[in-house]
Amino acid sequence: MSDLEIEPDAAAALFGDRVDVARAFVANLAQHGEERGLIGPLELPRLWTRHVLNSAVIAPLFVAGGRVGDVGSGAGLPGLVLAIARPDISWVLIEPMERRVAWLTEQAADLGLQNVEVVRSRAEDFRPTPPLDQVTARAVSALRTLIPLTAPLARPGGELVLLKGAAAAAEIGAAEKQIRRFRLTDVRVEVVGEGVISEPTRVVRATLPL
Numbered sequence: 721m722s723d724l725e726i727e728p729d730a731a732a733a734l735f736g737d738r739v740d741v742a743r744a745f746v747a748n749l750a751q752h753g754e755e756r757g758l759i760g761p762l763e764l765p766r767l768w769t770r771h772v773l774n775s776a777v778i779a780p781l782f783v784a785g786g787r788v789g790d791v792g793s794g795a796g797l798p799g800l801v802l803a804i805a806r807p808d809i810s811w812v813l814i815e816p817m818e819r820r821v822a823w824l825t826e827q828a829a830d831l832g833l834q835n836v837e838v839v840r841s842r843a844e845d846f847r848p849t850p851p852l853d854q855v856t857a858r859a860v861s862a863l864r865t866l867i868p869l870t871a872p873l874a875r876p877g878g879e880l881v882l883l884k885g886a887a888a889a890a891e892i893g894a895a896e897k898q899i900r901r902f903r904l905t906d907v908r909v910e911v912v913g914e915g916v917i918s919e920p921t922r923v924v925r926a927t928l929p930l
Contacts, residue, residue, distance in 0.1 A: 723764040724750045730917050731768060734776045734805065741804045741831050746772055748827060749795060756823060758795035769918060771797050774883070775858065777913035777921050779805040781881050786853035787812065789873050791843045792860040794820055798883065800827055802856070803836045810835050812852065814873075816842045843869040851875035858883040863891035863924060867898040871928060880904070880926045888922040903929040 727743065735742045750767060753759035763771065775798030782788055782802070786809050790799030793813035803811040813824050813836060821840040828836040839846060855870040855878070863882065870880050884891060888909045892899070899907055904926040913920040 725765050725768045738804050773917045774921050775801040776805050784808045788854045789852040791857040791870055798858050803833045807835055813838045854879045856881045864895035864898050871902040874928050877930045878928045882924045884922045884924050888924055
């Protein structure tokens, strides 16, 4: 673990009194992530910056007391990170792969995250009851593929909060058909974390019809 990135100053600012829980998660991911196929061998030197803080910086975008789904939660990015940062929200981590479901379940227990529910399912097969207030996803697929996976999980008037890369605006253009199909409104790119983390996070936000 000698290659593990030194904790950036922004971690304490983003996690506040939950930073020790975040540190425990990063230590677990650094120790077991590669062997369990959760992160690649080159990720340790940027684990905090590229993955954990990139996820944590969007925590203020979620509504207190809500129920939020994370599609394709994988290693827990962003789902576990957000559950640490926002204990006032119920998080539903949706993941089809058994070994990743095992990891998410273990981590939720190990970190004492009582606001986490892990569901083994493909997003297209899962219908939460009641529907979710907001749905997020990170590094799952292009927006035109992701909208049909995430929009059906949200309640009328709910919101999609999808982490995207530098091509986020172009992805919106390429997803016009899916945006119309699901009657999404207020579709926009927001840049989050400028001046807080070295590489700000881009998020595509969209509202479902009532």
